[in-house]
Amino acid sequence: MDKRDSHCPYLLSSETTAKGTSLEKSKLLCDITFLKSCRDNKVIPTNFRLEHPDGSPSTVNILVKCSHALIRKTIHYIRRNLDTTNSSLYHHFGILTHANIHPIIWDTYLRISIEKADHISAKKTDTQKKKLFFLLQHKFPPEQTSNPPVLIHNLSDTPIDQTTRELLSKGFNFCIIPHKLPTETTITQVESALSHLPPTEAEETRQDIASTLRRVKLPPSNISRSERICLRNLHNNTDIIVLPADKGDATVILNTSDYVEKMSFLLKSSEYKTTPQDPTTYLEKKTKALITASKLPIEIRKSLIPREKSSRIPRIYGLPKVHKPDIPLRPIVSAFGSPTHHLAKY
Template identity: 30%
Template sequence: MVMLFTYWQKLRESQIPEEVTTLLSLSPKFSLYPHNFPHNQLYHLLAETESILKTNFKHQIQDTTRCMITNCIHNFIHKYDNCPRDPESKFIRIAQTKTRNFLKLNPNICILPADKGNRTVVMLTEEYNRKMKLLLNDTNTYKTVKSDPTNKFQTANNNIIGRLLELKLIDKQTAYNLKTYTATCPRIYGQPKAHKQNLPLRPVVPGMTSPSYNLSKYVCKIYQMSIQTKYNVRDSRSFCQYVNNITIPPQCEMISLDVISLFTNIPKELIIRDTINSWGSLRTNTNINLDLFLEIVNFCLDSSYFMFRDQYYSQIAGAAMGNPLSPILSDLIMEPLIDSVLRNICFPVHTIRKYVDDLFLIIPKDKKNEILTAFNSYHSNIQFTIEEEQNGRLAYLDMTLIRQADNSIRTEYYTKTIASGRLLNYRSIHPLSLKINIASNFISRVNDLSTNLTDTQKRNIIVQQLKLNDYPLSLINRCWNRMKTAKNIQTTHNTPAAERIYRSIPYIPMLTPHIVRILKQQYPEVCVSTRCTHTVSKFFTQIKDPVPALLKHNVIYKIPCSNCDKSYIGMTSNLLKSRLSNHQSNINKLDQLLNSGLPYTDPAIRSLREKTALISHCIDERHRFNLTETKILDFTHRKSSLSLLEMVWIYNDTSTVNKRTDVDGLNATFAGILHAIDKHRNKQQQIVNSIN
């Protein structure tokens, strides 16, 4: 049975076909059967397993493992066409097709994840844009910028890193990691707050592409090593252990306080002041002096910018949602805030604990208004809301805190009314081991956080939740019994943590589990995880502004020849526009030499042939390439896989002008696999062409 937890805004459910609602109501991480033969995933699988093999310098182990892996891939390709399709997979395939067609015919609808509760939101694109514009019109938080400031911030970032290196405050490797030449403007997007009236949006700015992202992470690490928080709780489990060992004094009650939009309201003057006050501990974890450190922090905050619908904005207040510094800066200012409030009130606070911006307090019953006023008086930007104990119960984190008759506290596992209850569905195309781990972790969580319930009550909650996610009862019972009998057993790893290598590879059903097993046997020091790339989230609307092809990096690209049917395939870890500029520069140099009267046979022209196969084709055939029609074939987040991906694409394209030496680094063991993949890809293309 499929769960449906979709929130409709100004739309009727009847407008959307049943198969579409069924598919979209699944978790965004629900993995689907590949719609077509997964040739692209196989390319990435080859490239990333090869990078794992290179971690061991013994060629015998490399060759043995490579042969075992290629044998697995050969078997998979052979079985793929003959693999039986169960009714469920057929339904999912039909639902995928209908969803794709429905969204194509209804561009006025956008599908996106909710801010909380793991829900899926369907709303009108026009309404989404209106709500985002309303957010960005807040002149106290944002201001418009005339042009893209990326180059300015990138230059400033690299200059700061250069100064740190020149002063010998960081080493060359750190400087290399912190500098960037491929930054692009971050794209803001909004996540609907489905639990609030009128469906407001929470602004999120993914800062991974911003010029100061790596520098922000570096500064964040210094803060994390230095700040000692006396009020923080690490997680729900540690808070549960703490709160179950305290007693509420007579005439006192429990309350919780929550800051309204803390990240975007963090005052910069508080950050500077509290950084100076904490410098005694910060200086022990960095060689940077205070003035330069403050300059770097200011730069990381001032470089919070983004774009929305081709308009550039700068955030003038607080820290962005998505900036690595935001969580630690909230900790930095919250500690002095609490200390100041506790000093200025005239009544005792018996208990106070904090998780990011959520506070738990035990105070005298008649002091609720005073404590709220005291916290809200600290700074006009930082305002709190209060939640009071009701009938001896208070919700905090993932628990309900329950006052007992003797004023002790016990807890129960708690989910908000907005929560969809979705975990990873058992029918998702994920490894079985992952599903078992999810079920086991959920069971352990409910058990640990429910000190007020009997085992029967806990088990009823667990069974109800997991069955809702289609987990079979036999698996639930097995995980429950294992948790009760082997709770304290911990797995050990023979390789020390410092020596382990962590890698991930694409998950392809019927193939990846065999490869993972081989790698664990042959490379015990490598911890291999899998990632699913074809998930329900692929059908979610791309609400962020698209990044132009020329501003992408770590890509495999293809340039067609203007005079024949051949093309050039290349790769670049820099921005594509920079690489194309290099190609254009070589072509311009060739044209200059020819215009000066030199023949094609002149040594000055022949020397250009050594630069790339593209310019070599221009010289040998007297042809030219159309750089404006460059097409991106593939991309990867893992730079070490880029060169092998390029060789794979060149190998399987018979119409390239690339030199034979361009694929010399491709191991001969892969030849048969690449031929089989290309055969299936051509067969698939023929089917598509016949349909069209």
């Protein structure tokens, strides 16, 4: 009996398994592509929707978050299945490759397997594209929000697309979830606050915060990938500046050159003058002397005294008055971080 004949059942089993695994891989790739598109566009397929008799906005928001979490979990599950499928394919194709199979038969087998997998993949992809288009046209459930969209005034020479408008319409109070936890910034700010506490309490607080930082996990992103790209483009575009309007809940986009010109015109008025040197260090010493000489409790005095050489000079900026001709700027002086900042808060 020929040695190849003794291995025929085993080779036939490997051939059948490899063909089925190849088709399964094509289906998994289509499924993960579809679910990732749903995740990025924040739409929920029908089989992932959760419902409850209580139709209150808070309940709907919770169910929406759970549905998106289920989509992300399914994507991770499909990724694991793809790894297993790839390993199985590698194993069975290795067996078939090392078998003494005629080249014509092997090439025919590969061609038929690839054509069948491509046919199933193309058919499934076409169906899922239609599903995604329908979901994008009929987002369900609608976003529950009590804040109306912010009005956008584009006074610059740069055109703004619809995605950027949707991003800016969220307003300046919208908090974007970062990609990673700002651990270093958090530790720096905590250490600055702990300097006013007794050593024992400061160390206990430090340990509690360190334990919390080790356990904390970021929630899912609250903007789409396309919106995040638009945000990066706005940040990198030095030709424009985005500001809140002086009055009304509106966002204004100005040419940077126009903004600089209007601010320079304001600073040239008689209300402002140039100082020969930076007065920040002098104001720190003066503020410290006044607080030290006061009759405030020592704990309060310690919290109000500015740290030496840690203050910054107050900064001026302008808010556009879109309700007036020529869009003048209203000057605002920000004393945040200045020597008198803590004293003014007190």
